[in-house]
């Protein structure tokens with residue numbers, strides 16, 4: 001008898017929906033999730049050859065779709081971040097339960113609700129309507145900025161609309177954008193975001209976005225796996241388990257950024273020295289941030305075509321995960337031929353379990369589990 | 383919730399399923415509700431007295447795996463100097479002091495398979511088999527092993543095939 005990964009996790013707990021693989025070659029799973037006595041059909045498609053839930057897609061029945069409207073992006077992101085289906089199903093179930101309770105208690109819309117909305121859409125133009133849910137309670141509008149980048153504006157309409165204002169928000173890399181704005185009409189929302197934000201406010205992000213687009217197009221970005229417009233961090237693969245993390249700051253427009261190198265000390269210390277030595281040559285603002293880093297580091301960032309997956313593997317050699325209790329694998333074996341990354345807490349747990357490990361103050365001296373070379377780590381306070 | 387151990391085990395399972403290993407016919411959890419107990423089926427190496435045999439192993443995974451090694455033992459009877467005929471217990475350094483998180487369930491199974499053709503008669507769990515080797519009676523040793531392979535490890539294959 002063969003087990004699929006999913007079957008195993010599902011059997012771990014009774015809460016999870018029954019899931020059956022619908023196709024052996026194209027990994028895809030169908031099932032029902034039971035929420036408040038209702039069975040909702042859904043399907044999860046996995047991308048061939050992809051690891052874990054990266055690039056997994058969630059599809060649902062009309063009822064499920066209607067419930068999760070406006071939460072699709074968050075759910076999709078959750079699905080991709082989750083290490084397992086079970087982790088994801090817990091979230092999905094929680095969300096559906098919440099939405100179902102909300103749906104039941106929602107009063108029916110005001111008298112002029114639909115007619116006002118239709119009039120509004122007529123006046124702003126239906127081409128701006130990106131998506132809406134069947135009850136027309138939530139919708140999203142699309143707007144282009146001066147560089148032609150498309151942005152979504154999310155609108156939720158209270159049932160007392162048009163007596164009470166709309167709640168509007170957009171995905172921007174500023175903390176203020178996460179707070180919702182109240183607007184009297186869709187027209188106001190569109191003009192607010194296109195006049196105020198897209199043309200003026202958003203102008204300051206154009207440079208940062210074009211720098212990020214350049215990084216995404218020319219390097220192997222390890223994190224985030226599907227960057228949003230509001231993500232200003234990129235972790236770039238350098239090969240040999242090493243990586244460079246760049247964080248841009250929208251408020252410092254010209255090329256100011258924070259960086260951090262991860263990987264085997266013997267491989268990254270020459271890079272660190274080059275950055276220190278060449279930092280003053282960062283004068284060429286005609287070049288992108290990526291090109292400036294390539295000049296300073298005297299390398300070309302490897303792309304997905306020029307590097308093998310085993311070479312960029314940055315998962316911890318002990319727990320096999322990338323993110324573990326909110327920490328990243330920031331310890332590496334110093335043997336350049338090995339370079340195996342570890343979480344500090346995982347390496348500490350391992351060294352602590354070995355009788356031959358020596359301790360001096362808060363430093364542990366032992367051997368790399370992979371190549372047996374000397375390795376040290378400091379105590380973690382857990 | 384799915385903790386770090388389950389996550390690592392699921393990745394190991396996926397790696398095994400991604401690239402089938404002809405020498406390790408099966409490697410998966412035994413029960414649907416417990417990811418900490420697995421079963422493995424080893425294929426005997428050709429041109430050894432283990433040729434043609436299939437051995438089932440039971441693998442118990444500790445909660446702090448891979449800091450602690452998995453507990454592995456033979457369920458199918460096997461005649462080998464370092465494996466207890468009675469209990470299936472295996473004497474192999476990597477399952478004890480020489481364990482490291484760099485090993486996986488799959489690579490540990492392959493190490494056990496390698497042990498079959500490379501016995502270490504100085505640390506015996508099966509004295510009869512070890513004694514034959516120690517006094518240099520290789521013919522006697524091989525015929526004894528082959529007999530037990532036919533007796534226990536080949537009938538089981540038939541059962542599995544028809545099930």
Ligand SMILES: [Zn+2]
Pocket residue numbers: 316317318319320321324342343346
């Ligand atoms: Zn780890």
Ligand SMILES: [Zn+2]
Pocket residue numbers: 333334335338339340368369370371372373
């Ligand atoms: Zn190493």
